[in-house]
Amino acid sequence: MTSAELSFLEERLISTEAHLLELLAPIVGEQWTFRETSERWSLAENLEHLVLFELFIRKTIAKILSEPAYTGDAPAIDDAHVMALREVGTTKLISRDVALPKNSLGTLETLLHRFQRERAKTITFARSLRGDLRAHRFAHLVLGELDAYQWLLVIAQHTERHIAQMKAVMADPHFPR
Numbered sequence: 001m002t003s004a005e006l007s008f009l010e011e012r013l014i015s016t017e018a019h020l021l022e023l024l025a026p027i028v029g030e031q032w033t034f035r036e037t038s039e040r041w042s043l044a045e046n047l048e049h050l051v052l053f054e055l056f057i058r059k060t061i062a063k064i065l066s067e068p069a070y071t072g073d074a075p076a077i078d079d080a081h082v083m084a085l086r087e088v089g090t091t092k093l094i095s096r097d098v099a100l101p102k103n104s105l106g107t108l109e110t111l112l113h114r115f116q117r118e119r120a121k122t123i124t125f126a127r128s129l130r131g132d133l134r135a136h137r138f139a140h141l142v143l144g145e146l147d148a149y150q151w152l153l154v155i156a157q158h159t160e161r162h163i164a165q166m167k168a169v170m171a172d173p174h175f176p177r
Helices: 003-024 029-033 043-065 079-088 108-128 148-171
Strands: 137-140 144-147
Touching: 003 043, 003 108, 003 148, 029 043, 043 108, 043 137, 043 148, 079 148, 108 148, 137 148, 144 148
Parallel strands: none
Antiparallel strands: 137 144
């Protein structure tokens, strides 16, 4: 990862964390668990999912970086496609089981603290990486093969995507005021 890539990544991780914390700062009581429909996640479930997803991605990146470089034929997608992930909008994407919320991480305060802790670990992890992150890949469920650097970008873009989902929950006319 170049110093420019690391700087860009850090800015995206820090800004999406700040955006999320600002959005959730005024949330109280039953707002936390309100669901638009039974198929949609609450604010709590969205945040738990973000925590679980970030942990999963970090562990997976560490694993693939310890393995031999990618030698397959699949062309890499460009970073612009990864950055467009947040623009997928209302298209429902399927989560990996490991990142499905289980309502097991606690209160709003506990989850916010856990999110901040995981984000700090991700930033520290990114700063510690050496070698060619572009030479190690694993598949995204929609985008296809992504390299390790692109997966770090996905973490930030994924946060933006869920911020949009949380805003939709909060905009529902039945959202507790």
